[in-house]
Amino acid sequence: MGNGSQANNPWLQELPDPISKVTWDNYAMMGTEMYKEMYGKDVLKDKGASDAYEVHPEKPVVKVTANGKSLELPVLLIPGIQKNTIAVALGYGRGAAGASKEAITNNIGRAAYGAGKNAYPLVGFDGTTVQYNADVKIEKTSSTYPLAQTQVHGSSENRPVIYETNLKSFIANPAQMLEEVEQEKLNITVNGSEDFVKDATMYPHYEKPGIKWGMAIDLNTCTGCSACVVACSAENNVSVVGKIQVQRAHEMHWLRIDRCFTGDLENPDVVFQPMMCQHCDNAPCENVCPVAATNHSSEGLNQMTYNRCIGTRYCANNCPYKVRRFNWLDYTGADSFKDNQQPLIGSDMDEVVLQMNDDLTRMVLNPDVTVRSRGVIEKCSFCVQRLQESKLDAKKQQDPSLVRNVKTACMQACPTHAISFGNINDTESNVAKARSDKHRNFYVLEQLHVLPNVSYLAKVRNTDRHIGAIEEGGEEKKGEAKKEEKAHV
Amino acid sequence: MAGGQKKFVVGSFDDEAVLFPAVKKVRKAGYKIHDVYTPFPVHGLDHAMGLRETSIHTAGFIYAVTGTTTAVTFMSWVFTKDWPLNIGGKPHFALPAWIPITFELTVLFAAVGMVLTFCYLCNLAPFVKKHIFHPRATDDLFVMAIECTDKTNDAEVQSFLENAGAKEINVQVAETGWWIGRYDREQKLYKEEKGY
Amino acid sequence: MSLLKYESQQREPLVDGNKDYHQVTEDIVRPIEMKPSRLWYIGFYISVALLLFGVYSIYREVTYGIGQWNLNKTIGWGWDITNFVWWVGIGHAGTLISAILLLFRQGWRTGVNRAAEAMTIFAVMCAGQFPIWHMGRVWMAMFVLPYPNTRGPLWVNFNSPLLWDVFAISTYFTVSLLFWYSGLLPDFATVRDRAKTKFRKMMYGVAAFGWSGSTKHWQRHESLSLVLAGLSTPLVLSVHTIVSFDFATSIVPGWHTTIFPPYFVAGAIFSGFAMVQTLMIVVRKVLNLQDYITLGHIEAMNKVIVLTGSIVGCAYLTELFIAWYGQNQYEQWAFFENRGNLFSPYGWSYYLMMFCNVVSPQLFWSRKLRRNITVTFFMSIIVNIGMWFERFVIIVTSVYRDFLPSSWSTYYSPSIWEIGFYLGTFGLFFTCFFLFGKYFPVIAIAEIKAVLKTSGENYKAKMTDIEKADAEKFYIEEVEHAH
Incomplete structure (x- = not known):
């Protein structure tokens, strides 16, 4: 999708995100620990809770507020995200709701229209540079939102599938x-x-x-x-x-x-x-x-x-x-x-x-x-x-x-x-x-x-972490659409 | 089709316990029983009347064998000769996988064949009509029809039947075979209409 | 009195009340000759309405695609095949009653066999709808038939269990229909010969094929029935065996199980008898046939239910044991996670099935409950709910999480059109059954007459008197005579 310029390409919209496997939408990616704090369910330990989360496409919606603007987005659980981090992808949400048919066809694009929410308002701008990280407040809401995922289960359950x-x-x-x-x-x-x-x-x-x-x-x-x-x-x-x-x-x-x-x-x-x-x-x-x-x-x-x-x-x-x-x-x-x-x-x-x-x-x-x-x-x-x-x-x-x-x-x-x-x-x-x-x-x-x-x-890893040279931590991927926040729920 | 018209002395019984000795007596006296019509299968009546065993089950066996052979040869021919395909790596001649269909066709051939044979032998088909000697023959009466020849004395037969325990006795001239017709209409036979 | 066989006086009579042959005809044919009751009309119209809803559901599915249902890339079969197996299973009781019990000389079958066979035929008709309409391109359905064609000719795949199904279901339907109809011929003749109206005379005249009751015909008829029963017996076992092969010969964990054939057959008889109970309890009441479908019949069928229910229970436990003993990780997952784990998404359906099919029928060990009509009626419905869930559990909880966890499915629940299709088959079934109840002799008249003198209440009573009066004479007259 890039910065949104590719958002009108149906092939790309339908292409699942490599990690989240979600199509046609953006969402708030959240780690398991934060999810536990917010919803009281430990999906890593409680199988019932993780099953219930994964088999229903309707995900709970949170209200994300940053730089004085807020956005309601579904929560997508991704293990391994740092406790105080949520991640939201940019480039979605072209066209205001209720746009005219003509506008959709001519300007917005039929594929891009209605796919996801525009997260650009949340991005900070200090006059010279665009700030992708900001202090964020997130709140639970009572609604849910369905996400179209092509793969819902994360583990291979120790089956002879991947080595x-x-x-x-x-x-x-x-x-x-x-x-x-x-x-x-x-x-x-x-x-x-x-x-x-x-x-x-x-x-x-x-x-x-x-x-x-x-x-x-x-x-x-x-x-x-x-x-x-x-x-x-x-x-x-x-x-x-x-x-x-x-x-x-x-x-x-x-x-x-x-x-x-x-x-x-x-x-x-x-x-x-x-x-x-x-x-x-x-x-x-x-x-x-x-x-x-x-x-x-x-x-x-x-x-x-x-x-x-x-x-x-x-x-x-x-x-x-x-x-x-x-x-x-x-x-x-x-x-x-x-x-x-x-x-x-x-x-x-x-x-x-x-x-x-x-x-x-x-x-x-x-x-x-x-x-x-x-x-x-x-x-x-x-x-x-x-x-x-x-x-x-x-x-x-x-x-x-x-x-x-x-x-x-x-x-x-x-x-x-x-x-x-x-x-x-x-x-x-x-x-x-x-x-x-x-x-x-x-x-x-x-x-x-x-x-x-x-x-x-089979995959053979050769990172420091795997051969044990360096202690874990400190190595966090910084995506383009990543926001940090002080966790207060 | 039409088997010609004949004269019958018809006696109706209301109890199979009376019917059995009556059948024996009638046969002993040398009368020719055309048929006995009963509302349900009375076991042993066929023997009492001297009918031979039906061999419809033998026909069924032959149909069954035909079904088995058809199934096995057809499937073998298709998969080994006519168009051999590699389906899932299975052998072309996959006999165990054909058992279900072979069995089903065996049963199907036997059942359909037997029912058709049965209908053919008993002259049963939609719109087939036969003479009814007594409408209660399908309800609660056992109706014996005795065929009369030129030499038969009707009155003698009637009194004989009465002695044997028949409740209702009469004489009917009836068509012996079957014809195409409807039960709600009194239809005359073609022959009669034309006045042959 | 008895010319044929001597029946112990200890046995319950099969026909209650003071009946003679004519009374039997009267009782059974009367509903055909009367105007149907208001209740009949209400039931019939509800059935037709359901049927029409089903037709519309199928229309949606055929015009727009199977995507009108909630199946997905992982769950290729859901309610469609569940309902198929369920209906076929129900059908089995009819054949069992008419064929197997005939071979075993169970006199009590005569009271219920006609209606049970009708149930078989209607249930198989309903069942057949599912494999037909669940096809993505139903307009190409003739491809399953091995007819000569210009594409090679291209034949069908005789190794596919679905093709076995085609043969099994169509053979089963044909043979059941022939068996049923050949039994109906004499009874149609009875109706024909009593008919007062022209129309009825004509229709039943056509339907009776010109049956006259000739002794020779009866002799062939008896032979035909016996052979058809002999053919139907392995046939009925084969049909559900083959249906179970749809699953057993696949590689899906939870389907790939050698125990399926006997377990499916037992389950089929189990649910079929439950359905017979549901129907008979209503029919005997509505058509006033309590003397022919007696408490003895209901009890006998309840005995079959508790037996087959327990067989099914044994099969469930065996499956669990083998899953543990076999140490196949996929199978273990299917049985202990997808099903056995109450907190997994579909765990509830497994426990519901266990309760309905294994626990609840145990009530019928008690004779008092076996002979209680209300209990029987409720149990018959619970059993069929349980057996529906058995098929649902087998089909859906196996495929929704099978080999590759990456393809595990989200939660599957049916769409309105899937439910509509199912309701539509209920409509079809009951529409047929209401018509059957109105226009067909619901009890085999000739067969009842054949057992009347050995097993009718009044005749048995007389027999007891004779027996008491002079045992020796009785023996000589009756028993000797019989042989």
Whole structure:
């Protein structure tokens, strides 16, 4: 959003904040300790309270007063925020309430209008510089306000989803981090075999001799910037659904960044994990589809046939990664039922959906990718249109190594080269090289034996805090929209 | 369809305990029982009348086997021959996963086949009409119809039935088969209308 | 008197009062021939109103999308499939009564089997609505049928439990309908032959297929009923087994459980009998059929309820034990956090289910309560609330927090259109049931007549006199004769 100049970009509005996972709004971020002081609930210890907080999108509203101006904002709990700090993002709240339709269309922008509250009045100005920090008074109010979050739970609950370690212990014993999961894999492999892929199942093994597509994501270099998410939306015509729909967890993003708080929750670390369809070789989603709308290609892709899909959503239920997205409403205007967007505007759908469907905005659609209609499931395709193109290129030029040039949209957008993609049967490909890092390479929920084609490289931290050189404290991130306050509640 | 018209001596009984010995007597006397109409299945009456066992259950078995075979061969053909797909890494010939459908088709074929056979054998269908010898045959009377030939002496049969315990006795000339018609109308047969 | 079998005088009569064959016909057919009561009209119109609301709810959902419901990316199934399983389960009691009890020669089934089978058919009709209308593109629903087509041809996925459902539910509906209707033929003929009005004569004439009561036909009919019962028995077990496969063969923790088939079948019978109780208690009162649906019937069904309720209770405990014993962290989370933890968001639903399904039916160990109509009526409703929550617990509390905590869902509660759909199926069910009560013989007339002389109150009384007077003669005349 920046200073607000990007606020009218629906893709950015719908892109969840890397830490808070909130879309379409700004809010008052608050630490757990302060929340405890204000609301008397210790969410770190009282599970009931933290559950109750996370499962309801309606968050309590506080009145924030700074520099003589005040603003009512919903409270968003983020563990690790310093006790006396709340943080409010700028750049939201364009246009006064009740602006004319013309004003919204011409000046304010339909996406920006109504998203969040303008926090600029709270910013101090001493004549020469803008003061982002100020003394702030906050008060409880009796109202609540719904926030559209794409992820509500913060921890991985010690599941084999994310691995991290620090450099010191990694050097000391590199095998230690993945020891447990490796052992478990051996335990469920029968007949003393060590081949987890072939011998931990009663299914036959399908050979994929030519190309087998695979992806490797390095959690070390992923910064959670979410450029890949926007790139994916642009490449694959992923719908923007608006705040009301995101709040009901109907967002369509094929690729999401899972945020995981780790370590001491009073002062946690964050691991970002890009999560998209894992293209499992033994995909649980495929087995349950009654009409065979999703099945496996000989190149290891989990293919989704939109035309065949009747929308039972069984595949989405049975996906352990929950990456399948259902077209709950007519987000694209591509439906055969007429006039089924307009009546929902305001109650079920936001104006922005219409904006994304107007003639001009539709020109942003990628002609290589189907626009999905209402009632079908969709998901990451590994940018299959690009894969096909690269194969054609290689064929035309008679050079199989040319498929190495293929880039998925997310990979192309990643500023830190965290994502590598390619043919894993080709030992020279980047993805095969990444996977050869035996001590860091893991698959999410590998024990389920769904055989994902996306692997992750575990995070190895090398900050002073983790290798124990420096005592904690003093290191506080200063965001652009951060306000300090003396806590008086 | 029409089985032709015949003359019947019809005796109605009001107790199955009287009916049984009556049936035996009538058969012993050499009369031909056309049928006995009862309001509910009277067990053993079929034996008493000398009817052979129905083999409708054998037909049911054949239909069931047909269902099983159809299901297994069709699914095997689709998944191994016609269009083999890799669905979730399962084998193409995934027999255990086909048990439910095989079973259901077995039952479906058997049930539908048997009911159709039953309707065919008993001439049952919507708009089928048959002669009713006594309207209370579906209420509380057991109605025995004795077929008369040219040689049969009606009066003799009537008194025979009376001795056997019948409460109501009469003589009817009736169509033996079935025809398309409605029960709210007295319809003449095509043949009669045309005056054949 | 008894030509067929000798029944112990210790047994309660199945038909009360001084009845002969004609009286049975009179009692059962009379409601069809009379104008319906004011109560009938009120009930019928309420049902139709509910049905229309349901139709509108479906219209909303089909025109605008499943987004009219409150399901989300994590909770793909909610009220829709809960209601589906609930209705299918209810249907099971009808088949159980008509088929399994026929095979076990339980004479008491005759009083209730017709209405219970009707209930089965209507419940399966209601159940079928959910898997159909919960599809995102219901206008493409024919894709689930393996018909030859021009796309390859592209066939269906025979490995999918949902496809098994398609076969199971449609077979179940067809077979139940055939079984029910073949039993109705003779009774329609009875109504036809008594009919005074032209219209009734015609309609029942058509409906009776020209049934005449011929001995040969009865012989085939008996054979057909027996085989259909034999087919329906494994069928009814298979249907809920297959419904449970929707969950059991998936990988979702809390669904992926091998105990589901027997536990679902027991639960189905449990809720089905409760529904039969609810309906029968009303029907016997409204249509004045207390002599045919006796306290003995109600008690017998309550015994089934306490038995199946306890089986279901055992299954719940087994699940918990296996979750602990299996040491699978996802399953443990599903059972001990999502369900077993009262303070977790959906904990309340698990405890409500436990109370309704396991604790409350234990009342029926007491004979006095089993024979109390008011208690039975309330219990039957509590049991069905409990069984609804069982399905809700299984479906929603499993998926809302499954493998990846990052996708854990917010709190799911239904939208007005989801509730409307559910109410609409109630409308459909009761509309059908009211029509059935008015136009169909609600008790199998022929079957009642067949047991009347062995099990009717007046005949049993006479039999006792004979037995007392001359035991030896009785034995020779009655018992010998029977064999």
